[in-house]
Amino acid sequence: MNTCKRVYTNADIRGGELCRALKNIIALAAGISTGLGYGDNAKVALITRRMTEITRLSIEMGYMEQTFSRLAGIGDLIDTATSIHSRNNRCGHLIGQGVPPDEAVKQVDMVVGGINAIPAALALSE
Known part of the structure; x- marks a missing residue:
């Protein structure tokens, strides 16, 4: 069986880095939304509006x-904000269920990049 992969490139290295950092925060928020019991429509609205803000920034x-x-932006965001395998989404879900953030990170037992990216995102937004 032959497997073929297609590679996509992008010259906007720093823009891609910004996408990767900020999508983790959005994944946290999406997880919190789910943990609070909100439905898919609320999560989709949250993801869509935050993507607009990332693009404007x-x-x-x-x-x-x-x-x-493209893939570095909305593609990676959809995956991270909706996947049960996403560390950030899972951590947010725990927080939404009332677990304190420090404890939620411990329960995920891996790096939760969204937590670490929040201070930088706040600074950039100002």
Whole structure:
């Protein structure tokens, strides 16, 4: 059986890095939404609106808008914010269920990048 893979490239390295950092925060929020008992529509609204904010921030910072509408942006965000395998989503779900953030991170037992990215995101937003 032959397996074929296609590689996509993007010259907007820093824009891609911004996507990867901020999508983890959104995945935390999506998990919190689920943990609070909100449905899929609420999660989709949250993801969509936050992606718009990431795109606006990235344009303001001089990055390419296309980066955020492709795999590095919306593709990675959808996966991270909706997957049961996502550390950030799982941590957020625990927080939404009332587990304190420090304890939620311990229960995930892996690096939860969204928690670490929050201070930088706040600084960038100002």
